[in-house]
Amino acid sequence: MDQRFDVTERFADGAQYIAGRLRQGGSESTHQVVDPATGEQVFSYRLAGAADVDAAVAAAEAAFPAWAGATPGERSDALHRFAAVLTERADDLAHAESLQCGKPIKLSTEFDVPGSIDNTSFFAGAARQLEGKAAGEYSGDHTSYIRREPIGVIGSIAPWNYPLQMAAWKVLPAIAAGNTIVLKPAELTPLTSLMFAQAATEAGLPDGVVNVVSGTGPEAGEWLVSHPAVAMTSFTGSTAVGKRVAELATSTVKRIHLELGGKAPFVVFDDADLEAAAHGAVAGALINSGQDCTAATRAYVQRPLYDAFVAAVADLMASVRLGDPFDPHTDLGPLVSHAQRDRVAGFVDRARGYATVVTGGDAPGGDLAKGAYYRPTLITGAPQDSEIVQSEIFGPVLAVLPFDGDDEGIALANDTPYGLAASAWSRDVYRTGRASRELRAGCVWINDHIPIISEMPHGGVRASGFGKDMSAYSFEEYTQVKHVMFDNTAVVRKDWHRTVFGDRQT
Numbered sequence: 001m002d003q004r005f006d007v008t009e010r011f012a013d014g015a016q017y018i019a020g021r022l023r024q025g026g027s028e029s030t031h032q033v034v035d036p037a038t039g040e041q042v043f044s045y046r047l048a049g050a051a052d053v054d055a056a057v058a059a060a061e062a063a064f065p066a067w068a069g070a071t072p073g074e075r076s077d078a079l080h081r082f083a084a085v086l087t088e089r090a091d092d093l094a095h096a097e098s099l100q101c102g103k104p105i106k107l108s109t110e111f112d113v114p115g116s117i118d119n120t121s122f123f124a125g126a127a128r129q130l131e132g133k134a135a136g137e138y139s140g141d142h143t144s145y146i147r148r149e150p151i152g153v154i155g156s157i158a159p160w161n162y163p164l165q166m167a168a169w170k171v172l173p174a175i176a177a178g179n180t181i182v183l184k185p186a187e188l189t190p191l192t193s194l195m196f197a198q199a200a201t202e203a204g205l206p207d208g209v210v211n212v213v214s215g216t217g218p219e220a221g222e223w224l225v226s227h228p229a230v231a232m233t234s235f236t237g238s239t240a241v242g243k244r245v246a247e248l249a250t251s252t253v254k255r256i257h258l259e260l261g262g263k264a265p266f267v268v269f270d271d272a273d274l275e276a277a278a279h280g281a282v283a284g285a286l287i288n289s290g291q292d293c294t295a296a297t298r299a300y301v302q303r304p305l306y307d308a309f310v311a312a313v314a315d316l317m318a319s320v321r322l323g324d325p326f327d328p329h330t331d332l333g334p335l336v337s338h339a340q341r342d343r344v345a346g347f348v349d350r351a352r353g354y355a356t357v358v359t360g361g362d363a364p365g366g367d368l369a370k371g372a373y374y375r376p377t378l379i380t381g382a383p384q385d386s387e388i389v390q391s392e393i394f395g396p397v398l399a400v401l402p403f404d405g406d407d408e409g410i411a412l413a414n415d416t417p418y419g420l421a422a423s424a425w426s427r428d429v430y431r432t433g434r435a436s437r438e439l440r441a442g443c444v445w446i447n448d449h450i451p452i453i454s455e456m457p458h459g460g461v462r463a464s465g466f467g468k469d470m471s472a473y474s475f476e477e478y479t480q481v482k483h484v485m486f487d488n489t490a491v492v493r494k495d496w497h498r499t500v501f502g503d504r505q506t
Contacts, residue, residue: 020207048215063208079124150178152231160186258465262420265413278312284449344395
């Protein structure tokens with residue numbers, strides 16, 4: 001397949017996927033999908049308006065009774081077929097992901113696409129494991145049991161950094177539990193979300209179970225969150241926008257799942273394997289050009305290792321190969337847009353006033369000048385309360401700070417509003433055990449940073465939100481628990497009735 005396949009032809013019928021079909025958006029506005037590696041437009045489409053959201057929600061409502069009523073085995077079979085179709089489409093998905101995001105093709109083919117397929121296979125199995133508490137007589141006179149039921153229509157909003165994986169994380173637990181869904185991908189990167197929904201239809205999932213509206217947050221997103229027929233909303237994105245989502249969702253008393261910003265600390269104790277920590281920091285900071293809410297953004301290194309760590313990371317960053325995302329040897333692609341590149345550059349330029357840029361800190365010239373590229377950047381000497389340490393940058397930038405005692409290292413790591421992910425590096429099991437307990441984050445890696453697996457949950461605490469993606473724990477977000485209680489006595493007048501009327505029977 002041509003690495004820059006004809007997106008316009010593929011989505012000639014529009015970039016909205018409602019009730020199993022592509023259609024044009026109803027908004028008067030259009031949006032251009034731009035290849036961030038070249039700055040060239042690759043697709044233009046009409047955005048979704050409120051009427052498109054209404055249509056998508058109506059399609060999901062219509063599909064809900066039958067899908068919710070399907071047996072776990074039937075939903076599981078459909079998801080297994082879904083995984084098979086995605087496997088057949090893996091090459092297309094990887095190239096579309098790299099085209100719209102600029103991520104290296106080796107990242108798309110070895111991480112994004114296989115991870116999404118694995119997630120689909122996991123939920124195909126998990127669909128048969130929706131269990132409640134065993135039946136029992138807890139009052140003595142009654143038998144109780146628990147039903148775990150789907151909620152209804154889910155309205156989900158996904159970000160632009162991992163469009164395919166975020167579509168999977170939003171869609172799969174929702175539909176495996178028997179819900180139907182309307183997904184709004186970021187308008188910058190709708191392509192693989194649409195392809196994901198098409199694959200669901202090809203796999204035999206009923207029309208309306210998976211719908212996609214491609215539109216802006218203020219128009220399509222806010223109406224989706226506010227829609228009275230949407231029973232739950234799941235949002236992944238910045239903390240600032242997450243607060244707005246929460247405000248809108250509470251107006252209709254719907255359930256909310258928020259996976260928000262992060263500022264992951266990378267804590268290196270003085271007995272750590274220095275080479276492993278340096279390699280882990282570079283990989284953890286630069287994955288997806290640093291556009292990852294769990295990326296290693298601030299490394300705290302105990303003073304005996306600090307200078308050697310900075311030198312090792314600087315050397316490794318200097319060896320990273322920027323280039324065409326479709327070149328298999330490229331390590332680092334562009335950021336998602338020139339606006340995002342300029343935002344990252346602004347953080348670094350402001351930091352020059354109070355810190356040292358050890359390496360990077362600029363955009364490359366030459367053949368890459370047209371793209372949204374930014375060099376891997378290492379910063380030292382920044383104060384703990386500075387912008388570069390406290391704010392989410394979402395770019396290939398790592399700040400390194402020293403610490404002395406273990407207490408100080410953990411305190412500094414916890415000293416931001418966020419709590420999504422963290423890592424600790426040490427050969428001492430007691431040190432790492434303490435770090436795993438005391439680092440305030442939804443995920444703590446020990447002697448590694450970034451790996452995720454379908455069987456384990458992902459989600460944050462504090463300003464990073466609440467609730468879980470992936471794993472069986474995600475079903476807590478997408479199901480409601482119902483208690484059913486049967487009287488076992490056949491007694492007409494219960495003893496407790498006297499508390500409301502009459503006297504105790506003698």
